[in-house]
Amino acid sequence: MERQGNAPPDDIPVVLAREGHHGPVIHAANRKARMDGVNPGARVVDMRAICPELQVEYADPAGDRAVLDRLVLWARRFCPWTVRDGDDGIILDTTGSDHLWGGEAAMLVEIETQLALLGLSARLAVAPTWGAAWALARFGPVRSICKEDEAFFKLGPLPVAGLRLNADTVLLLRRLGLKTIGAVMDVPRLSLTRRFVKAGLEANPLMRLDQALGKLAEPVASVEARPPIRATARLAEPIFDPSPHLPELCEDLCEQLKVAGLGCRALHLVVYRTDGDVAEVTVRTSAPTRDPAHLHSLFRDKLERINPGFGFDLITLAAGGVEEVEERQTRLDGDSDDDLHLSRLIDRLSAKFGPRSVTHPVLHQSHVPERAEGALAALAKAPADQTEVTKERPLRLLDHPEEVRVLYAVPEGPPAQFIWRRQTCRVARYAGPERIAPEWWKDRPGTRLRDYFKVEDASGRRLWLYREGVLGDGRGAEPRWFVHGFFG
Structure with a gap:
């Protein structure tokens, strides 16, 4: 996905990745990537093996939630009660509002049109309960309308993941042979109650099923816009x-x-x-x-x-x-300073x-x-995710590193003597190296690595030098030396 915000072509598999315990994992995938077998939650390395042309961008969950919160308020144009549903959905309580748009079908068309004008695609569903709408929007047709007496039949063919259960519970139900919501409906409640009696809401299929069928209340607690x-x-x-x-x-x-x-x-x-x-x-x-x-x-x-x-x-x-x-008290008398x-x-x-x-x-x-x-x-x-600097860095960094001419170099160390700005500098002591590799996702092919040294010359001046490249790395001739900053 281009940084300018242009969507990639539909025939290119694109995924968003996030950091996992064993490297980046798939956070979301477009339609082409899913058709190629790329699944959310899988490791990026494994998915590249089955889809070599896969394009990877890093996800911004915090930014996505902020945008979704703004969309919750934007959706107030259709009804007065809206709320964010997880990290990828919005729930609208359209009771008494659909007739203003010509009915439920016309309202869904209008919602989809307005979202398309914002550059967003959506899966929409109207149902008598929050749980039924959630399941139909994610596992049903692109646009679905479920009447009061149709929830039992329309939810039956959907997978058990449509009950908003956690991954462990879904896996357990599948091992028990219960792959659809209809299969859960057919099992005697007493049998499942014994197994999930102490489970929480996200792990109890019976409670989620009752919410979806309207037997257990689940009101929409709308977030009010700040006046x-x-x-x-x-x-x-x-x-x-x-x-x-x-x-x-x-x-x-x-x-x-x-x-x-x-x-x-x-x-x-x-x-x-x-x-x-x-x-x-x-x-x-x-x-x-x-x-x-x-x-x-x-x-x-x-x-x-x-x-x-x-x-x-x-x-x-x-x-x-x-x-x-x-309120912050800056003086002992309880008042605050009026200085600039x-x-x-x-x-x-x-x-x-x-x-x-x-x-x-x-x-x-x-x-x-x-x-x-x-x-x-x-x-x-300022952005909230400021990077924490854990390594010592110079107080002053040059806008452009200045190349130095080396007169004598120590093997695997800094130059023992070099000329910089027409002055001959003799190294009295040094620390390092600190190796910094190129960023393959930004740098051009053939970019050489850097070995940074903190050096102090005979006059006490502390410099930050780096050697660009290593002899025999196949990316250039002799390594070059540069001054990049000053300490103190």
Whole structure:
């Protein structure tokens, strides 16, 4: 799958992988990969043996869950009660809502169409219970409608995995010869009750069967969307400058944030003109805040961008990027310091010179030094999965490694003497090597490995050198030496 978000062709087997106990395992597979025998849960190495042209990308489960949570709220357009179902589904309680779309069949078509416009494919099912809809959506037809009196017959041919059981229970039922839900229905309940009497919900086929058939209640506990936090100023007469009303709007908005225990990372100022048009100005912060004076200062020199037209009579100030904020006591008297914090300085510089003018370093998952660190706009939220650096690295890393001319080299060690920046350096002591191999999924074929050394010259200067390649590795002539950074 291309990083730009373009979907791969349908005739190319593609899988998403995640780390397992014995190497990467298949997390998800497209239709072509499944047709070629690639199964989720299997090791990537084993699947490559049966499908050599398999393309592998690493999954992002946390990102998938975040997108699914947003889709849960997006699905409120079809009914008022929606909830995330595991890591790959959404449950909608459409009771009393389907007639608004022309019936259940028309509603499914509309849902599928809207998801397709978002670039998503889906398997849809309507059933009287959560469990029946879950089973039909995953193991039934692409679009399935099950009436109140049809659940018993439509669930029967489906595999026992459709009862939302864990893998061990499914394996046990199959060993007992119970491969379908219908087979579980035909077994006397007393026989299964004795075996699963102490099992939990995900391991008890009888409880799951009762939920699917409606004999055991399973209500949809919908997650409520957080109400928007907004301050509004309605004006009796049209005006041309919102500046006089902005301090009061900031005070009102920050008071709402304080009551809710929240802070915001963005403010959206919208003015509604008398001719029906709107104008908007947005400011952002590097950390969640609810300081009205600081937020007001970020609009300095930005309000002049608003085209008032014939004037506006409605102003709204809405909080964006809302997060929970904890009160911190920074002084013994219970108050907090009013000095200029670093985050406020970053906000003001970014507001004045642009959001990309101030950056901060972030770590990436790469053992190649120049790829392990990047720059991110200070106003952007840092990714949660920051890589932990466990090895000593230089305080200063050169943007481009500088080649040195070796006068005398120690076997399997660093140069005893070399010329760098027209100066002759004699190595007094060293530590290493630390070998860093090329990243085969990024580097070109033939890229040579590196052996890094921490060296100290006769003047006490500590450098980070590396030797590119090994003599006789078949990837070039003599190894080359480079200075890559400085310690201290």
